[in-house]
Amino acid sequence: MKKISKFLSVALGLSMVLAGCSSKEETGGGVSGENEDGKKELVIWDWTDPYLDDKKKPMDIVMDSYQAENPNVELNIEKITNDSLRTKLMAAASANNLPDVAFLDGQWLAEFQAVGMLAPLTEYTDESGHASDYPEKVWDSVVFDGEVYGVPGDGDVRSLLYRTDLMEKAGLDPASPPKTWDELIDVSTKLMEAGKDEGVKYGFALNGGDSEHTSMRSLPWIWDMGGSFVDEEGQPALNSPEVVDTVQFMSDLVKKYKVSPSDSYLNKKVEVQGLVNSGQSAMAIVGSWEWRSDASFLAQEGLKGKLASAPIPVPNGEDPDKAATAVGYGVWVVFDHSKVKDEAWEWIEKVTSPEHQVNIFKDGTGNMPLRLSAYEDPIFTSDPVFQTFVDILPNAQPRPKTLNYELLSQSYRQAIQLVLSGEMTPQEALDEAQAKAEAEWKE
Structure with missing residues (x-):
C-alpha cells in the first residue's frame, strides 16, 4: 500500500494512537465486547431504511431469532442513513469507537480494506460455503489477496x-x-x-x-x-x-x-x-x-x-x-478490533441468509436477493417484471474494485x-x- 486517502490515513492514525493509550473497557461496547450486565454486547451499525415502520418486518424476524439463539448477547443496533454512514465510521475510527459490525455500501469496501480496519472472514465463509451461492463477479468484489473481507447483503440490478x-x-x-x-x-x-x-x-x-x-x-x-x-x-x-x-x-x-x-x-x-x-x-x-x-x-x-x-x-x-x-449492494463487515467476532458472524449469517433476502424483497425495502438459492422462491416467477431481474443477474457486474x-x-x-x-x-x-x-x- 503506497498511498491512502488523507481522510482515511488520518482516521487510522488517530485510532492507533488512541488504542495505545486507552484500556479496552474505556472504548465502548464494540471494543470490550461486554456490557455492564455482563452480557456480550454486539454493536451494529446498519442502514436506516430496513427499520422503517412499513419495512421492518424482516429485520424484526432476524432480531428475534438472533436473540432467541443468543440470550447472552445484547444487540446494540444504531440505524444510520447510508449518506452519513461513511463519515460516521471515519469519526468513530478517529475516536477508537468503531462498532463490531457495519453494513457498508459495496463501493467503499476497497477503501476500508486498504487501511486495515476490517477483519478477514475467510475461515467463516469457507465453512459456510457462501462463495458458491453468489454470482461470481459479486463474490470476487469482496475478496482481496485471497481473503474475504465482507459478505454481500441484499441488492439490486x-x-x-x-x-x-x-x-x-x-x-x-x-x-x-x-x-x-x-x-x-x-x-x-x-x-x-x-x-x-x-x-x-x-x-x-x-x-x-x-x-x-x-x-x-x-x-x-x-x-x-x-x-x-x-x-x-x-x-x-x-x-x-x-x-x-x-x-x-x-x-x-x-x-x-x-x-x-x-x-x-x-x-x-x-x-x-x-x-x-x-x-x-x-x-x-x-x-x-x-x-x-x-x-x-x-x-x-x-x-x-x-x-x-x-x-x-x-x-x-x-x-x-x-x-x-x-449490481449494487451493501456488504456486511466485521471490524478487526472486535472481541465478539463469532457473535458478529452469527449476525451476518442471519442477515445474509436466503430466507431473509427473500423476506426483504417481499416485505421490506424491495431489494432483491444476491444469494442465488433465494430465487427458488415462487415470488420470482409471480410477475414477468421480477423474472427479468433473475434473467439478467448472470450478466450483473459490480462497480470497479478500487479505493x-x-x-x-x-x-x-x-x-x-x-x-x-x-x-x-x-x-x-x-x-x-x-x-x-x-x-x-x-x-
Whole structure:
C-alpha cells in the first residue's frame, strides 16, 4: 500500500494512537465486547431504511431469532442513513469507537480494506460455503489477496422499464422491447408520437444528474463494449473510447434525437421516477427496488398493467443476449478490533441468509436477493417484471474494485453534466475528468 486517502490515513492514525493509550473497557461496547450486565454486547451499525415502520418486518424476524439463539448477547443496533454512514465510521475510527459490525455500501469496501480496519472472514465463509451461492463477479468484489473481507447483503440490478400500451398503440410488439441503441432511439420516437395526445413528452427518461445513479445506469453500456472506469492495470480510463462513445450516445439522446429531456443534466433518480409515474416518459432505466418500493411503479394506478421490464439495450454491434447490468449492494463487515467476532458472524449469517433476502424483497425495502438459492422462491416467477431481474443477474457486474471509485464516479458524472448542458464535447469533458482522476489518484 503506497498511498491512502488523507481522510482515511488520518482516521487510522488517530485510532492507533488512541488504542495505545486507552484500556479496552474505556472504548465502548464494540471494543470490550461486554456490557455492564455482563452480557456480550454486539454493536451494529446498519442502514436506516430496513427499520422503517412499513419495512421492518424482516429485520424484526432476524432480531428475534438472533436473540432467541443468543440470550447472552445484547444487540446494540444504531440505524444510520447510508449518506452519513461513511463519515460516521471515519469519526468513530478517529475516536477508537468503531462498532463490531457495519453494513457498508459495496463501493467503499476497497477503501476500508486498504487501511486495515476490517477483519478477514475467510475461515467463516469457507465453512459456510457462501462463495458458491453468489454470482461470481459479486463474490470476487469482496475478496482481496485471497481473503474475504465482507459478505454481500441484499441488492439490486437495473433494467429497462417500458410502456406496453404505447408499444401496442405504435404498432409494435410489446414482447419485443428495444435491444440496441438504434432500436432505443427508433422506439422512443414512435412511442412519443403514439402517446403525445395523452401527455407523453419523452421516449426515454435519462439519468444525467450528479448522482451515483447516473453512473450505475450508464456503466453497463461501457462494460458492453469491453470498457470500464479503469484499465487492465487498474488505472483511470475515463477518456477511453468506450466511455467517450457512451457519453456521446447520451448526448445524442438529448440533443440530436430529442427523445430525452433537455434538462437531463439535472435529472437524478427522483426526477426520472417522476417522469415515468406522471406518464411523461415512455421508457427509462430503473432499479429493481423501484418497482415495489421507492417509486412503486407497480402500484401506480394510471400505469397498472402497462409496464414491463427488459434488459438494458446494448451499444450497436454488441450482443443483446449478454447485456450487462450494474449490481449494487451493501456488504456486511466485521471490524478487526472486535472481541465478539463469532457473535458478529452469527449476525451476518442471519442477515445474509436466503430466507431473509427473500423476506426483504417481499416485505421490506424491495431489494432483491444476491444469494442465488433465494430465487427458488415462487415470488420470482409471480410477475414477468421480477423474472427479468433473475434473467439478467448472470450478466450483473459490480462497480470497479478500487479505493478510487468515488473519485472516478464523481469525475464521470461531472463530465456528463458538462456535456448534456452543452458546455463541452464528450471528448473535452472526459479528458478533463481523466486529468482530475490522475491528479487525485490514490495507490
